[in-house]
Amino acid sequence: MKNLKISAILFAFMMMFMAPGLFAHDHENTPGEAEFRVLGNCGMCKDRIERAAYTVRGVRYAEWNEEEQKITVRYRPNRTSQEEIERTIAKAGHDTENFLTDDETHANLHHCCIYPRDPEMLKNNRRHDEE
Template sequence: MKKIAFFLFLALFAQVAFAQTAANDNQQSTQFKVLGNCSMCKKTIEKAALDADATTASWDAKTDMLAITFKNKKTSADAVQKAVAMAGYDNAGYKANDEAYNKLHGCCQYDRTGEAGGTKSCMAEEPKKQ
């Protein structure tokens, strides 16, 4: 009886382990360039990616790289790139239309040429405290 219980336990454990592996098989990670300037950009870019069903999204202002993970049955890197562009941010896959770009806060209006050193600091545009 103990042997049967032991084998049933092993079979159940193996099935659970296989199901977890299968669930993770459709998870993908990638990264791509997204132009932006500041922490407000970071918040908007990451929100756009998450709203496009990315599981995780992290944008680095120093490198202009957005790292995402997503389930390929739910979304794609292409869909995330489109959503980020619709939020106003040029990226490796799509250029934002002028209307979306012009709606960005002044300090978030990045250098659209993508050249180094073209970014503006939000600190310069913050109102002075009295």
Template sequence: MKKVILSVALLAIIGMASCKSEPKKETTTQTEETTKQEVAVMEGTFGVRGNCGMCKNTIETAANGVDGVSQAEWDKLRKKIKVAYDASKTDIDAIHKAIAASGYDTDKVMGDESAYENLPGCCKYDHEMEMSIKGEVKETEDMH
């Protein structure tokens, strides 16, 4: 019995040694490299009228709803929005139009009147209010 076990162990060791001495077969897998198109990310800043946090939410939601817009941040105090977008999918005019469709005036496009009428009372801004305010701006108590 010892001879059988010893013989099996010897054969296993010889088999392993012979496997190690064989040159390894290299397998090549062909990987397909996909070239990503460079995305032309543009940034823009323009004026948008509004009053409060609800305005901020609606304005940013309208801008972000445009296909290609990756970021939109409305500054309540300065009455302006900063947007980042993919120029191959949209342009700044489309963003102006989307915000105006939600009821808010921009530097280029007047807000849709029926959408403006449906805004909450705190969001009914003065159509003559200054936009894209530069310099230091202080928040007053009557601002929401």
């Protein structure tokens, strides 16, 4: 009986420390951290995309993955937002999950960087400078 009590207390303690970790995997719900789609082609795109992200005040980390066509960013949520980071990357030439670059900016990218655009995104996303 005593052992059972101790086990119950131990279990309660374990849950207290472990439970928050069980829910910490959803990046979209972690303030200051986001992962979203960004289209691009090559190492030059990677530079341009990450550099654009780092121009946003409050961005602490940006890494674009060519294979996954995704960027991971970490930022100070009191300084900036995923939306501002997306708009800035789109302005630099790369369509993002929610925003589009200008046709002209896309066409003027280095020739190896002219990535194929996604018709769904062209239909649904807002332009980077749209309200």
